[in-house]
Amino acid sequence: MATDASELSKGGLSLGFAKLFFLIAGYAVSIALTRLVPPGTFGDYTVVSQIIAIPNMVLIQTLLFAVSRPMSAEFDAGLPSYDGLRRRGFRLAAGLGGLVAVVFILGADLLAEYALKDPALAGALRMVGIIPLIYAAYAVNVGTLNAIRKFQFQAGLDIFMAMTKTTLIVGAAAMGFGLAEILGGFTFASLLAFALSILFVARCRPRTAGGGAGPLPAMAEFTGLLLVFTAGVNLLQALDLVLLKQFTTTAAQKDALGFYSSANLVARVPYSMMNAVSLVMFPLIASLQAQSDRAQIERYVTATAKVSLFLLCFMSSVGAGAAPEVQRLLFPAAYGEAAGELRLLVWGMSGYSLTVTAAWIFNSSRRSQLALLLIAVPLVVVSAAGFVLVPQSFTSGAATAVAIGGAAGAIVSLVALARSLGAALSPVFLVKLLAAVALVEVVSRTWAPTSKPLILVKLALLAAAFLAAIVVTRAVTPAELRELRKKRAP
Structure with a gap:
């Protein structure tokens, strides 16, 4: 063994x-x-x-x-x-x-x-x-x-x-x-x-x-449902780009789509990083489900949702607060035009990530139909908002549609976790998290460096500001982070 x-x-x-x-x-x-x-x-x-x-x-x-x-x-x-x-x-x-x-x-x-x-x-x-x-x-x-x-x-x-x-x-x-x-x-x-x-x-x-x-x-048993679910998840990530391409008619818009694509790429970082959460929790929740341990599932899913929201807000607040600097750090100067879109996209993609994380929780607890429903919510919202906003505002419209869709998905997912699995997050925790995000936003507006070394310094300062707020308010404790790493014994 x-x-x-x-x-x-x-x-x-x-x-x-x-x-x-x-x-x-x-x-x-x-x-x-x-x-x-x-x-x-x-x-x-x-x-x-x-x-x-x-x-x-x-x-x-x-x-x-x-x-x-x-x-x-x-x-x-x-x-x-x-x-x-x-x-x-x-x-x-x-x-x-x-x-x-x-x-x-x-x-x-x-x-x-x-x-x-x-x-x-x-x-x-x-x-x-x-x-x-x-x-x-x-x-x-x-x-x-x-x-x-x-x-x-x-x-x-x-x-x-x-x-x-x-x-x-x-x-x-x-x-x-x-x-x-x-x-x-x-x-x-x-x-x-x-x-x-x-x-x-x-x-x-x-x-x-x-x-x-x-x-x-x-x-x-759910190979067929998994196929549909995976298709929905990947379509969700590509939908804004497809909508933009459909309404691209001029050379200027084609360039704008290229700039937007760079912001879309950066905004996917929190989403990609959070995939590890799904991989870790899937077998653990499936194991607890097999044991019919409702109380343990509720505690574990609550902790997962809490830490997931904390990590997403951490990465997204820093990315949004330093959006112009991030674009300047990674891409040629012209791509800085997409900084405004990045501020919206990073939050929208984080909403997607929370939705997908919640959907995997329901998949692992044998509620695949509910998982599909959760993915359908942002898909429908982004499609509807995109067809209205993209013709009017083009890339900023697409980014706004993603932000609206991500918010809708996140809200519905948190409600579903609370009602179906009893994983309700405390309003006090949400207020503390919002305070940390607000602090990062305030700090980000005090300094706009242009050199790459100083941009890295600003990113570090924003990260430190968020974590300091979390530590002072005790929104998330080290013990909670360690708890998620423990594998429950049968």
């Missing part, structure tokens, strides 16, 4: 490092592109990347789960259905991934003309169209490595994908290639990662693995 615990601990560290590396590499690509291509091209790159990310993430997360869960259940029994589960996974990958690839490749002209209002993007969409099929097959291999606990190999694939994607995309841009060729770097990187995954799976095949000739274990 000690050996198993050590293996899982090392694997968790490997995967954590790989995910962080992948995240940093993704931001490095976008920051590099703002310096290598015109703003309009960068905006188009971001839009196409976000559109293809929707089916990519749906396929990889759903197929990884569908393969890993039943295979993991057979691990101690020697994996008698190993080959059969993999064959079933590849059939599903070919069906789902192949269908999406056909839609993108054959329907690129229609998607570009009617969905994005830009026929020139057909070549770029066609270039990335094969990626969903590659990712679907890749997910089967990643799910296999996950199930047989070869976490270091799984982490290695993430790192390899990030490195090759960064090198090929940035290299293509540096050599002056167009948008389709730049995105072709993504396609080629996915092919290379898939080839490496085949080698890893072949090397790691367990000696006891069986052919799976008999009846196979059933897939997870």
